[in-house]
Amino acid sequence: MVKLTQTEELVMTKTADQILNNPFLNKGTAFTKAERQALGLIGTLPSQVQTIEEQTTQAYAQFQSKATRLEKRIFLMNLFNENRTLFYHLMDQHVVEFMPIVYDPVVADSIEQYNELFLDPQNAAFVSVDAPEDIEATLKNAATGRDIRLVVVTDAEGILGMGDWGVNGVDIAVGKLMVYTAAAGIDPSQVLPVSIDAGTNNQKLLDDPLYLGNRHKRIYGDRYYETIDKFVAAEQKLFPESLLHWEDFGRSNAQVILDQYKDKIATFNDDIQGTGMVVLAGILGALNISKESIKDQKILSFGAGTAGMGIANQIMDELMQAGLTEAEAKQHFYAVDKQGLLFDDTEDLTPAQKAFTRQRSEFSNADELTNLEAVVKAVHPTVMIGTSTQPGTFTESIIKEMAAHTDRPIIFPLSNPTKLAEAKAEDLIKWTDGRALVATGIPADDVEYKGVTYQIGQGNNALMYPGLGFGLIAATAKVLNAETLSAACHALGGIVDTSKPGAAVLPPVSKITEFSQTLAEVVAQSVIDQKLNKEPITSAKQAVADMKWVPEYK
């Protein structure tokens, strides 16, 4: 007798509706006659058998017929809910066009309208701070027996730069996972998006009769951390082979949670570490163009929160690897937040900010350094990174002042979504007469200026986390450490042809599947070199190739 695989056995025991309504199993009109016979699907579908290519062409035509980006997204999410293989087959062919729809920036609109648009929980797990006793059952039920290798969890206190969105934020976990599969090839049946519903301080949601989450203020402190701890314990117990990715937690919790678990399990925080990686990779790309050294840069972080301090720490590591002492490296940073330039005596510093403060005695006008313009005048930064959530704050006069003191200013306005960006790429190129080396958080069109086409890199952690995560999972990593992060930051070097005028500082999203694979291999190799793999692995390249899922019907 032929031995059936676990999936085949699972499928054989299901009824027609259980197969057709299961996005991991459904092939729709592509079920062959033989499959229809074997699975009890005879007569449940129109008689024509379609190929996946025919289905893809038809689905793309429907996608194109939608008038707005939000309608396009709703169509794609319905397809995703019905047939995941077909969805990813289609996305594979249109990754540049689909990324902004399924991910940032249109994911932001879907989060804001989650309650009005709700149709399907999209196989997410909804953990509630009010029912800690249900956490294990919640994860188990949502996983439906699948072999989960990757969990993206959010409590949605800091969704992009839009603040607190309660249970609505689950869409960012779903969106991040869509990018993982499209970019790196994680099997979509092996992932689990998780919402930790700790309440919300968004009064608009609390007052909305349609709001679907816990209708109370956000819980902080012991009760919150107990929920997180129970969640991590259940997650590790049920999915011991999994990687745990944290997304869009609030400033007061993100680093605390990361520090609690980073040396114990395979985990990372995307806003801290993923963003740190993409910014360092972008700076290295920019320095490749300007032929300058990182040791000669003065780095100004505008918005010294979760992402801003994650970035500073990643660059700090790089400077120390380049031979600087910690004290010397620290001299390269200027952290600016609501209070202005952060000094060691500034009130309300976060623990992460304390490592990057300056002394008032360094400046003759320290008391005046309470806004970005004054700080730029006093410091003359060569690199300026925006993670402030404050739109339009990189003004023409600030940028011109910066550009007056450096040949190739490196300027990355990274706040998302579109409406929160500190500046537009086009303006930065014009204000600096084409000298700025720019990356933006959301996709930006090429800029034509004085006969040169400037390509704008997308300084979004989506360029990094799929390859990073996939490499860690493929290598069965026990933990993620600084050495692996650093190796990953350098992995993108050489992919962009920096000799071309107007070259981007980061590789284009059109190449995301290629460079995610490179990244995954570099990450897996680093894990193996440090003997941080749980299972024996001989070849990093092979381990990555073996894990890769392709969107074809099995």
Ligand SMILES: NC(=O)c1ccc[n+]([C@@H]2O[C@H](COP(=O)([O-])OP(=O)(O)OC[C@H]3O[C@@H](n4cnc5c(N)ncnc54)[C@H](O)[C@@H]3O)[C@@H](O)[C@H]2O)c1
């Ligand atoms: N492009 C990317 O890959 C990427 C990654 C992570 C975060 N981000 C973006 O960065 C922004 C911040 O995200 P976060 O997770 O760090 O949030 P956060 O809340 O932890 O940090 C935001 C910081 O900005 C500060 N801020 C607010 N108003 C300010 C002002 N007027 N002047 C100076 N600073 C001010 C806040 O005090 C806070 O410290 C968001 O818009 C987010 O979308 C982008």
Ligand SMILES: O=C(O)C[C@H](O)C(=O)O
């Ligand atoms: O989600 C994004 O687009 C990037 C980043 O994680 C963010 O929070 O803005």
Ligand SMILES: [Mn+2]
């Ligand atoms: Mn984020």
